[in-house]
Amino acid sequence: MRPLTLRKLVLQCFVLLVILFIVVIGALKFGAVPVSLYALGRDLLRVVIGQSSQISSDYGLIVENIRFPRIILGIIVGASLSVAGTSFQALLRNPLADPYVLGVSSGAALGAILALIAEPHLTLPPAVAALLTPSCAFLGAAATITAVYFLGRREGQIDSTTLLLGGVITASFLSAIIMFLMSTVTSGNTRGMAFWLMGNLSTSFQKSIYWLLAAGFFLASGAIYTTANDLNLLLSGEREAMHLGVDVRRVRLVVYIAASLLTGLAVSVSGAVGYVGLIVPHVMRLIFGSDHRTLLPTAALGGAIAVVVADTLARIVVAPNELAVGAVTAVVGAPLFIYLLRRRLA
Amino acid sequence: MRRGSALPRITPESPRLVNEIRLAVEQVSYAYSANPAQAPLFTLEATSFQARPGEIVAVLGPNASGKSTLLQLIAGILHPMSGRILLSGFVVHSLSPRTRAQRIAMVQQESRLLFPARVWEFVLQGRHAHGSSLRFESRDDVLVARNALAQVGGALLSDRWMDRISGGEKQRVILARALAQQPLLLLLDEPTLHLDIAAQVGLLDALRRLAGENRYTVIVVTHELNLAAEYADQVVLMQSGRCLRVGPPAAIYQRELLEQVFQTPLGVEMRANGRPRVTVLPRR
Numbered sequence: 245m246r247p248l249t250l251r252k253l254v255l256q257c258f259v260l261l262v263i264l265f266i267v268v269i270g271a272l273k274f275g276a277v278p279v280s281l282y283a284l285g286r287d288l289l290r291v292v293i294g295q296s297s298q299i300s301s302d303y304g305l306i307v308e309n310i311r312f313p314r315i316i317l318g319i320i321v322g323a324s325l326s327v328a329g330t331s332f333q334a335l336l337r338n339p340l341a342d343p344y345v346l347g348v349s350s351g352a353a354l355g356a357i358l359a360l361i362a363e364p365h366l367t368l369p370p371a372v373a374a375l376l377t378p379s380c381a382f383l384g385a386a387a388t389i390t391a392v393y394f395l396g397r398r399e400g401q402i403d404s405t406t407l408l409l410g411g412v413i414t415a416s417f418l419s420a421i422i423m424f425l426m427s428t429v430t431s432g433n434t435r436g437m438a439f440w441l442m443g444n445l446s447t448s449f450q451k452s453i454y455w456l457l458a459a460g461f462f463l464a465s466g467a468i469y470t471t472a473n474d475l476n477l478l479l480s481g482e483r484e485a486m487h488l489g490v491d492v493r494r495v496r497l498v499v500y501i502a503a504s505l506l507t508g509l510a511v512s513v514s515g516a517v518g519y520v521g522l523i524v525p526h527v528m529r530l531i532f533g534s535d536h537r538t539l540l541p542t543a544a545l546g547g548a549i550a551v552v553v554a555d556t557l558a559r560i561v562v563a564p565n566e567l568a569v570g571a572v573t574a575v576v577g578a579p580l581f582i583y584l585l586r587r588r589l590a
Numbered sequence: 591m592r593r594g595s596a597l598p599r600i601t602p603e604s605p606r607l608v609n610e611i612r613l614a615v616e617q618v619s620y621a622y623s624a625n626p627a628q629a630p631l632f633t634l635e636a637t638s639f640q641a642r643p644g645e646i647v648a649v650l651g652p653n654a655s656g657k658s659t660l661l662q663l664i665a666g667i668l669h670p671m672s673g674r675i676l677l678s679g680f681v682v683h684s685l686s687p688r689t690r691a692q693r694i695a696m697v698q699q700e701s702r703l704l705f706p707a708r709v710w711e712f713v714l715q716g717r718h719a720h721g722s723s724l725r726f727e728s729r730d731d732v733l734v735a736r737n738a739l740a741q742v743g744g745a746l747l748s749d750r751w752m753d754r755i756s757g758g759e760k761q762r763v764i765l766a767r768a769l770a771q772q773p774l775l776l777l778l779d780e781p782t783l784h785l786d787i788a789a790q791v792g793l794l795d796a797l798r799r800l801a802g803e804n805r806y807t808v809i810v811v812t813h814e815l816n817l818a819a820e821y822a823d824q825v826v827l828m829q830s831g832r833c834l835r836v837g838p839p840a841a842i843y844q845r846e847l848l849e850q851v852f853q854t855p856l857g858v859e860m861r862a863n864g865r866p867r868v869t870v871l872p873r874r
Binding site: 245246247248249250333334337338339469470471472473474476477479480481483484486487488489490491492529534535537 | 688
């Protein structure tokens, strides 16, 4: 018997943190305008010793104001989607579950698309206009979470099967409305809509938004992490978990709300980046096992790595143009998922 | 202790223990209904019995007689409509899930895992209720789990995958996880269902021994009349949601009664060790 120890957990997370650091450096270096590692190192040192005012080089601007915020966004989005995916797979006892399975992303997409349609008709100050789409997306996500919660209740508490069915139906209903809007409404930013539906990290926000996202991520993931042991037991079934001392009702509620919140935050700033929340948990499970005490933090780091890598590829593959990061994750993710599925069957 | 050996099977350490009632089911009833406005689909009528430490109680009856409902009520998963269930003086369904799991362990018919797990990981799950919810297993937990696995003769299975062991081995591992909970009360729902005859006898031998050694009170729901006759100290006989009789096997196993309950011709004979044996007769 080799039970999990804190030391082992810290070591695994440390290895992934190192990989994330390397990936971040790579993401800062590569792009339409190449940046030398030397310049990166020099600027980083200047930031560390508090002389960031001396960063005045051309690419200093690119690195600090364009690439860095985008990487931070990628880290938060990737980590949020992976943690949400891991949680939904355990909560719904379904290996095919991903953060979008309960319709949160469709709700967010509908909110975002309504905002993109309305935007040209409104005269808003630029600061408000910039936040209109993400705010409407978040409202759409929140409304969907609430609706699916009430659809998924049986005898006063959440029932996994009912929740899954309710979520899937809601998602397809909302997608139908989106298709209807996109094919009938001619005004508005159609390219923006398509880009939003695919998922992308190209929007930059005020600094406070990044702090808000990070706070939301740590709060919601922290809440999920307190149920890590309970989620392990839920894998053998809700009845068994009850017999082993899990307060199943409480766990379901905490995980449902927190995982939905993570998804809602991620989609409202990046659109629906696909496959990350489905595949990263499976890959991490293959590497580190299915104990959620390890799986949740490693999936968070793995998701961050995956999205930063995918977004870097999205920026450089057709430079100086760029792809939507969701297109890259889908192109890489789908074959990877088929591989994992075949491996599991074999 | 060997199968079929003479009574008595309980060897109390002190006279106090002889009289200690560990489990008291007092006039417990329950009703399932599709919705509150409709008449119940199934009703469990008032049921009462008591069990002492080290005792094995078999709950017998045909399908849909309320056996599993009774077991879920004792486990505290269902709340009784009336009456109460006391475990060492505490009302079971008002305990928190955690406290309940420290005192009551349930062995289900089968355990399906979503993702693969090692046997030792599975057995360690039994320690969940002993400690805070977010924690790492202690040396004590590992020791308890290892002992539990050894007690069911599964020490060598420790590193195997749960989905790569046989049905009989799996049943023993599930039992080990229940033992790792260090409960006062061990509940089993048709534990012999998918086992061959040798594995059935092996499991019940283990239960008999464990009930004696660890002073568990064991409640087992089963369809195996002869195994129940051989191993149980008490039998609770159920039919269509009613508890017909409670008593030692020799008193309950009467031909007319069993024939009426199970709706099939049966022969009952008393063996030399004082335990009855049932044979199935062709329909007249």
